Amino acid sequence: MVDEELKNEMSKQGIVTTTLQELYNWGRRSSLWPLNFGLACCAIEMIATTMARYDMARFGAEVFRPSPRQADLMIVAGTVTKKMAPQVVRLYNQMPEPKYVIAMGACAISGGPFKQGYNVLKGIDRYFPVDIYIPGCPPRPEALLDAFMSLQKMIDAQQLTGPNRPRHLNADAKSEFIVPKFGEHDLEPAQNSTVWKAPLVQISGTETDKSAK
Amino acid sequence: MNLENIKSEIEANVPGCQLEFVLNPSPSAQHSLRLDHAHAVAVATYLRDAADLRFDFCSNVTGIDWPAKELTEKVKVKKLVDGEEKEVEEVRKTTIPGTLEVVYHLFSVEKKHGPITLRMSTKDRETEVHMPSLTPVWRSAEFQEREIFDLFGVVFDGHPDLRRLLMWPDFIDHPMRRDYVAPDDFEYEPTAHDAVLQRANQHQSEAIAKLASEAEGK
């Protein structure tokens, strides 16, 4: 591996160095094919992103694959309901590594405005890891493009070896996640505890004067 | 189209039916008729087919949950207290039994009039939740009655395909009932209020207790 300084020096002198890692990361990031998969309102903005005005195709990402087997990127666009959650997790499991997830919109991140609904999953990251979150309800198409570029940057910065290597290069890391089952009252399990690590919120939880109100 | 006239017309043509006129005090003045279970289908068929009514378009079917309500009213009662007749205030409690109500909104495509509103109630909310289905009269009620069966738990007798519509088949609750308690998934509520805050706090204390017990176990 060539260190940064040397590389800069060489590129100044007109020598372009490309390591295998860079080539690999470049290939991965330049060819992110999303899964043709929309859930709710945000899906319309996702479609709008691929349309003429915003044209996601410029990044080589207009190849919306209808089959998860051929997709690299899952854009969770919309509310994930509890009835839908097992299917979403299954779709994620069916995607081949390396795979990435963008949680688009409030609902996909946290359940959003429908958070308190009995059939709404409070965020898809309860069942599998999400790489980029886009807040907004719905996020504008530009926001999706922005998230897409952040994802590309994230891929670019990945080291293929060492402790920080991405999941798909780590033989110990799982690429398959538990698919929840339909229970009598709720999904079982309600979250995948290996993925979902919510901090114990002390912001409101300990506000006794507020709860007394 | 006066609902009173319609009522008397139905009563004349469907013998034995018991209709109750339900007044709607709001400015919309959409009053309604409450049907009895035994004659509901007959009345509905009459409404659909009668030449001057022709309510052929059942637009909307709604369920409403009325849990048992305890009314407390203070009543002044004359009582003999210590041999003396006195007016005493007494708190009288009356319980209005809970019921599940289904509301149908009808329009006429042919005559272009409407709406009229029909209602039906179940006997209670626990066991006697049956009600005749009007799907044989209006197909449009099919999915809506299924939805009410799903979310309120009203069982429609005579419905061709009464399954849960929105929730999964193994689900056992009826979430639109007002006493439904949603499952506990309040792990992360940074901006919680009121009821949610209580649930979140409860969750939190449980989680902390669990952590503590785990630590003890170790």
Add this chain to the structure above:
Amino acid sequence: MNLKLDQLDQIFVILNNWLLGYLPPVVRPLCSSILAIALILVTFALLFAITTVLERKGLGRIQNRFGPNRVGPCGFLQPIADGIKSLTKEDIVPNPADHVVHFLAPVLLVAAAFMAYAVLPIGRNMILVDMNAGVLYFFAIGSLMELAVFMAGWSSRSKYSLLGAMRAIAQMISYEVPLVLASIVVIMQSGSLSTVSIVNMQATYTGIWPHWFVFTPWGFAGFALFMIAATAESNRSPFDLPEGESEIIAGYYTEYSGFKFALFFLGEYIGMFATSAMAITLFLGGWSAPFSFLTWIPSYFWFFAKLLTIILTFIWVRGTLPRLRMDQLMNLAWEFMLPMTLLNLLTAGVWHFMPAGALRWLICGAMVVVPCILLSRGLKQRKKFQVRKYRFSE
């Protein structure tokens, strides 16, 4: 000057001979073939890469947008990135699938698609094998691709794959018939199954006009029918039912991922190039120049120019038309394409036996146009479809 241009035309042949000159004569034929095969593989793989970009950019332009323009200069490195990604992608074989067949299907598809190039003359004297049954060989190889498709659909054990494979088989077999029949007229006329002699026949000129078969009534009809059938054979829009994404997800390759999926993509495009090249060979004069005064331009240039034109038309059609339905596809094949190709055989016969002149043109032209109108009207009337008038309520 002329000599030089001739050399340019034959540059690959000359280079080949020059390279082989260093080898012992025993291995020369083998090495020659290997060289040519390598060249074909590289050229058409490159053409595949360019076509995917052109298709995506062309569709983009049709749809009022840019299309890929960020990866590499003007987006032309896009296929390379796609390739790298596909190569490094995890390869999933579903547990219930037949692993061996699942693996063999894409390999067979690509192999079959490339094998078809053996008999396609890419330029003057540029052909791998000048087989005297070249056309026959081509269609035989074409059926191999159907086998590959069915293997893919069957081995995946997925319902969508199976539906896709069923559709693909039905479609490909149905269109095989008009495809072959449409090309028979050329064989009748040229009296040869060899692709080289077919092209050589067309590479002569009257004045400045070439003797391409497409410039005869039967040739034109044959070309049109051949192209329709070829579109169906290569599963391109509007006949892309086997992979009709809005209906059956991705058809027979629904369960394929990673490089196997890329191979399917490659195989489909290579197959499409091959059928288009066959159409060029049969009807458009192969590598011959469109005007006699343009013969100085190297022959392979003309071949690729014609190929690119056909590919662009494919892209254009894809950008415009909705997909047909299965039964309509079949109706088209059996009720329109088949009778038309059979009548076209008759036309070609009449053309052959009539003396040259305006009358021949008139009769043969009528023999093509009249049944075409009648058949299409019949098709339309039986289905009773029409543009409708609507009433309004005030």
Add this chain to the structure above:
Amino acid sequence: MSDATNLTAQIDINTIPALGKEQLLELAMGPQHPSTHGVFRMNVVLDGERVMKLKPVFGYLHRNHEKIAESETYLGSMPYTDRLDYICSITNNWAYAIAVEKLAGIEVPERAEYLRVITGELTRLQNHACLLGFLMQDMGASGTPLMYAFREREKIMDLFEGLTGARMMCNYLRFGGCRVDTPAGWMDAARKVVAEFPRFLDEYENLLVGNEILMDRTQEVGILSKELAINAGISGPMARASGVDYDIRKVDHYSIYDRFNFRIPLGERGDVYDRYMIRFLEMRESIKILEQAMRDIPDGPIVDPKTKIRGFRPKPGEAYGRIESPKGELGFYLVSDGALNPYRYRVRPPSLINLTVLEDLCIGQNVADVVVILGSIDIVLGEVDR
């Protein structure tokens, strides 16, 4: 590493009674399927490619809108209505506003009515344009018509953003009026968009209306009879394609639609082509309404000054209000018990009720027709499942 489950191994066979024929293929289309317009599932039983049985499965986008609304204030539910039929938020606002106005007896100033009509008809335009695009997408037209439709939609989205601040979730209407008045120059921009819209329609007509493939795929496919349409509660363009002369804009005389001169196109056969063309013609009529409304719009207040934003409590009672949304009859049924939030809040979703006849339309058709029929019904899952 590889996944054990097959893609379609999730069929719920219990929902399809066995038919005793071994050649039948059970196929679950959805909930993730490219042409179910979201998360909708159809359990289809196929004989070859012919549909023998079809059972829709709902609830994959059941977001408990009605339950949530019972704990929201009346105004607080307004932004939630945006997310019902998320393609046309303003008509959803409108239906809800009309129901609340009926419940509380609120009058709407004239300018606000005009603004409602203008934004509502713009919504109808973009909904129908998108629908035609999606329908063509389902037929496999590789996105071109959809792209053209979205090109026009973006112009209308710009208008919405200029007026209401958001592209999709406008949250524009208020009880007794509208939220904000038009900013300077907005009306001119809107006039320009409306004036250019017919050009798009012509382009569309050239591209597809006379297309033989389109006609062959849509004519005599998915025929819905007039009687069934009425009995099954079908409303909107779908009912009108079957010849039901019922447009709530004409029947209920709500808002100020009486002032405009427009016609209702009616179909004869009730097949997919009619449903497609009725929407196409409706767009032309909407343009007429828009032109008249933009010509006549008066100055004045945009909201009834008596209505309160906070602490709005209608008297106990109930009301059912409905409008002609682009999808059909969108109704809201509200029961008030005099509190800050509705006691019962019910949406009458045209998309769901129009799906009642899906099985009737699909039986005996080809599997490729199913997606086209579904597309022609024009559903939005946010509204179907709420």
Add this chain to the structure above:
Amino acid sequence: MVGKGIIKGMVETARNFLGSYVSKQRLTTIQYPEERAPQIEAARNFPFLVFDGTDAEQGLRCVACQICEKECPPKCIFIEKSKDKKPDATGKMQFYPATFNIDISVCMSCQICVEVCPFDSIKMDVVYDLSNNDRFAGLLLHKQQLAKSNEYYNTIHPTEAAAVDAHFAEERAKAAARVKAAAEAKLAAEAKAATDAKAKSETTLADTQAQPVGGGTR
């Protein structure tokens, strides 16, 4: 003739293809990171808090009245009132928010908080490219992130901000007038008290009159 419609369609797409090279109408793409669509004034995305002057803490207009917190439909605002007071935009002593959090992973950009705010302190921002990979900390905006200056508000919503500024100027003028009036009243009262005292000493009558109260002491 079959094929006429198809050819018509092909011509249309060809026209668009060629047109994309000459006309902006037929090439509508805005190449996002480099080009951006012109900012629309009414646009809204997430709320922010306006502060006057330069100090975000001191100039914050919010008085922690918690109306927005209550009215927010998805309940994504969390406010904690301060214990002490500070002068607000018009100079009155008011509470201020000790904590003001907005969970933008829940916010639905409905603008109701802006509508109900009586102090013009919460407004809608137009920034949309907020993608983040931090689920918890990255999407919970605190007071420091939310507070943005009035100048910024003026740049993104000029018309609206001008009206608000005018309103505030008026309020401030009124407040100043009130202060002045109060001061005058105080002076007058003092003078009166002096004369009263004088009178009192003369008349020795008990002073039962209430103190005259000036404006602005509320």
